[in-house]
Amino acid sequence: MEDVVIAGVGMHPFGRYPDKDPEDLAIDAILKALADANISYKDIEYVLAGKVVIPKEGMGIDLMMKIGMTGVPINQVNAMCATGGAMLELARNAIHSGACEVVLVYGFDKHKGMFEELGEPWQNILGMKASPIAFATVAQKYMSDYGATEEDFARVAVKAHKNGANNPNALFQNIISVEDVLNSPMVAYPLHLYNFCTPDDGAAAAIVCSKKAAKKFGIKDPITIAATCMQTAQYPPPVLEPSNQYSVCMNSGEGIPVTKLAAQKAFEMAGIGPEDVDVAEVQDTESAHELVHIEQLGFCQPGEAFRLLRDGEFDIGGRLPINPSGGIQCKGEPPGASGLGQVCEIVWQMRGQAGKRQMSRRPRVGLCQVFGWNHVAAVTILKT
């Protein structure tokens, strides 16, 4: 099958923009992506719009009245925090089907606080399905199983901020210490406030096209989407994977995490293994899940990531830089946009455009992983 490539990316910095309409954020990211690819909006044959939190219905479609009514099909996508990855898979499949050659994918959101109604009504009345609880339970079990400590989780946040301090697109661009994290208020044991990502506003966009189209447009350094796989739960789901579940039967064995399933498929599709990856952006809803996801992606064995982090392996200068952008711990998380935000970072690192946080050896293989509530994940592998 013909290669599908990323021709251009754009991002409106993630942060808090009370005076900006969400559409303004999206238009900014889209225009940047079009300029980056040096193509015109008229060349777009299909549009995918990701949004999760913004309450206004139809907003992905409405947006086109502001930037160009070209009559092309537009679909809205919501796969919770995995929306960006889900859109890339749809875009790639649409191109492979022959239906179109040039797709605009963009995600935007304005996210103010915790999701309000994730569980069943009775669970929400009892406060049981507030998202920090679900993520903290995984962190607690990780500590209990492997001997990691609150300091280890703090180190993840410290590393994130070291990178985020050099990212003009991040909400937080400050250095913090292990003590700062441990002294920040406990939100849900064992996780402190500075361990968590912050809901915020932002937008990101990418132009996805066939290799043939990229050649036609004269794009010099297209980046190949070697694989993109979205995955939902396969019974039985892992007990602690954040979701609406209130029971899991373990008589038929322990569940496999959706990220692991997605990664297995993606590596097979790309014909490479985790050892071939030079850089990765992973879903760091909070510090513990960065470690858990590193392990689920196959970059190391379960229970090893926190020790490797102590050794600096995941620093920008380390063996496998993780979240060179600062992750959503620093950028904040507009869920509709966060996945494509990861893609922007990997593309910039591959092209040597990542400014002060540029890896010294330009990566040739990069991986993006997003994970969302109710057992949904997507893994994308990019290659130069």
Add this chain to the structure above:
Amino acid sequence: MSNNAERQQIPIREGMMNIPSSERENGRLLGSKCNDCHELFFIERQICENCNGQNLETVALSTKGKLYAFTVMYYPAPPPYQAPDPFEPYGVGWIELPEGLVLYSLLTENDPQKLKVGMDMELRIECLRQDDNGNDIMVSKYRPVEVG
């Protein structure tokens, strides 16, 4: 007293528990067993998550289990959660029952130092508050079994 005579104990979720008939008894949580694939679920349900079968029977679940994982929440959850005044941090966790089912529950304990993975836990059914008709809304929690 006529009001009291009609006052009922109502589970916060239908199909979730047997209400104890006297104060000496402790109720039981209810689940479903799939008669096709034999998987178990907490709370009665019509469709099996595993095999999509629709031949499920109601079963009462064990009242004792072991703590599988836990957390303590230090901030009020978003609405419709109604925080007590003053707010108290609350414990939540997963309990592994002898029949192989792991279920999600509030805990009576809110000090993480007093909770440990693998510890013995037992069911407690208690009144959350009264509804507008004066009925008791009943919820389930798990508490550490006192040793000795």
